Amino acid sequence: MVRGKTQMRRIENETSRQVTFSKRRSGLLKKAFELSVLCDAEVGVVVFSSRGKLSEFSSSSMQRSIERYKSYAKEKNLKHRGAEDNIQLQLCKQEAASVAKEIQLLETSKRKLLGESLETCSTDELQGLEVQLERSLTNIRLWKKHMLTEQIAQLKAREKMLLEENAALDRQWKEECLQHSAVSEEAAHDDRTSQHTEVETDLHIGLLGRGRTQCLLQA
Template identity: 55%
Template structure:
């Protein structure tokens, strides 16, 4: 015969409730003991009856020791949780501040581009004008530096080309001299050949 499932709800009859409490309490204490032995676990069990009577089981030397360990463990967990919560709050606050800064920078950028100027006061417009003038000065200064660097590079390149041109010119002149000398020698050889021969008869 299959045993039916007991509906889990408060037993109204006091006698039946007390009998069920005794049986289930003993079974719970037994299971706690078996868990501590089989799994080498530290188990502490505290049960108060509806009348306030205490039953307890502890696998260690004392339930106070286990409770201290529990409190220490939960304290560490709560401390870590609090630290993580605080870190999350700090990150959220930093993200909010960064978002506000980005919005301010974007608004300032739009004003520098000449947009949304209708909301600006005379003082703000004057400040924007000063900032633009300073920016133009910096741009011109940077432009002059770049031009000066380019001019210096071109001058160095010009010197290098002039030097190379001079070397080529000297080389070219030396080549002509050699060719002229060779022509003169050849001419002398021809004259010599004409002079050596059978004397002409008169």
């Protein structure tokens, strides 16, 4: 009778799972032993059950196999890191070369725009430079016009603000003049009132003196 293919999934029945674990663990350890004997290989197998029980096999010494594995893994990581660093270095060199090439092209284009090194330029290239310069000149003039417009607007706004401040100061000055004039008129009125009182007092005193004279004559 042909046995069916076992599905690779967790066995739900705990008893069946434990029986399968014991059988396959024994088979795994047996295969590891056979591999170490037949091929003269250093083999180490560590198995933990679901309950935490340890099963192990080592053809020599488990500790020695673990140390050897750690050394190999460290060396492998160093090689892998070295390979990554080398790849990164190559990418950096390529990028640096590309940037240097772009800088050189920009310097050449700059010199041509300044009217230098034009001997190697073709007619089409010179025409292209001329169009580029005209376009640049147009953009410069437009930007200059924009900046001048903004400056004019700012100056007009400042002029308006100064006119408003001047008008406010003028109103304040007129109000102060009116207040000063009112105070002056009030002071002048007080002076006239005081002088009138002094005149009346002098006349009263004069009458008293005249009466005294008459009394003396009669005596």
